[in-house]
Amino acid sequence: MSERKSNVIVIGGGTMGGDIAVTFAAGGWDVRVVSPSQKTRDALPSRIGAGLKRLSVSAGEAGNVSACSRLEDIDWQHVDLVIEAVTEDLNLKQKLFMQIESLAGPNVPLASNTSNFQISEICKTLKHRARFLGIHFFMPAHLVPLVEIIGGNDTDPGLVKSMCVLMKKLGKAPIVVKKDIPGFVGNRIQHAMMREALYLMEEGAVSAEDVDIAVRFGFGFRFLACGPILQKEMSGWDTNCRAGNAIYPHLHNEATFPVSMKKMVDQGNVGMKTLHGVWEWTEESAAKEKARIEQILQTGLEIIHNDLKKIDG
Incomplete structure (x- = not known):
């Protein structure tokens, strides 16, 4: 049996x-x-x-x-x-x-x-x-x-x-x-970045397209190999401390979603699900984009396979 x-x-x-x-x-x-x-x-x-x-x-x-x-x-x-x-x-x-x-x-x-x-x-x-x-x-x-x-x-x-x-x-x-906090860890870190990106867009400092390019081909590219703490171990906390002291006072700390983004959501335009968001979509273009992203993620899994095995150990 x-x-x-x-x-x-x-x-x-x-x-x-x-x-x-x-x-x-x-x-x-x-x-x-x-x-x-x-x-x-x-x-x-x-x-x-x-x-x-x-x-x-x-x-x-x-x-x-x-x-x-x-x-x-x-x-x-x-x-x-x-x-x-x-x-x-x-x-x-x-x-x-x-x-x-x-x-x-x-x-x-x-x-x-x-x-x-x-x-x-x-x-x-x-x-x-x-x-x-x-x-x-x-x-x-x-x-x-x-x-x-x-x-x-x-x-x-x-x-x-x-x-x-x-x-x-x-x-x-x-x-x-280790603490039962709202949003836990991953989403809190992610939303801290998202808040800054959305408010930079709100004030006209950057386009949505260039936000994605900055993340994907800048610091986001490095994240496949190492997290932010290890990256600063390599570059030096002295440099990061000076940069943080200079930049932190200028970072956005608003407690609400940007007005323009909230208006978009209130109008029912939430992205691929409704075919309208920051960009316009069709069923075909949304499916094609999702397939492209999944293919890249699959390739990424293959790249970090040995690192995942170390975690398993």
Whole structure:
């Protein structure tokens, strides 16, 4: 009799949930995706197939992926992990996990892929908070190695460690966020850069096109080889200290999104999803651009493969 494969439940089959499903399937896990959307469920097989192909994993090596519309359709006796990846709505997440807690066994780890809300806030109404934590993937989740593991005030520290081990087995580069802070680590660093870029655009200092060129072909290019701390170890903290003292007083520290960008969002122009954003898109041009980006990310994964193996060690 063959050994039962590990089984993960992914709640939400959208942008993040679908790619999280690919990640676990590539690692040999059986995956059950829960989505009320018939369109999302119908698109899942082709999406999983394309993701596995991108990771060079054959269907025979991968776990089985299936979809259902309701939590009640799951065989909860054979669940090893639950990951929620629904809309960033705190009330929705809290209600969802209360329902999950009534269905899942008491020892099943429950995780949120939230990119913003504090873990302790999401699980505050649960009875068994020791098994609750954050497992935050970055888009596209099947290609980007970074995963943040975040414990709440009541999370079992052993669970945080075991999830780090699991993520390494899945080919990821996990980090432990030691404080349950809004936005965690990756997004806080990213949004600090984004705020400066958007306000530089707002005041007419640079175009959107040139922001992307500056990041991709400047300091962003270096990040494939080393992070910002190691880079300054090489260049010297004395130089960075002088530069920081000169530049920091002029950096933007506004507490809100730039007016022009907020107006664009309020008008429903949010980017590729609506075919209108900073730039205009068609279904074809958006698909072509996404494919180009995924191809470059795949090549990047191959370049840093040995460094990822060192993290696994």
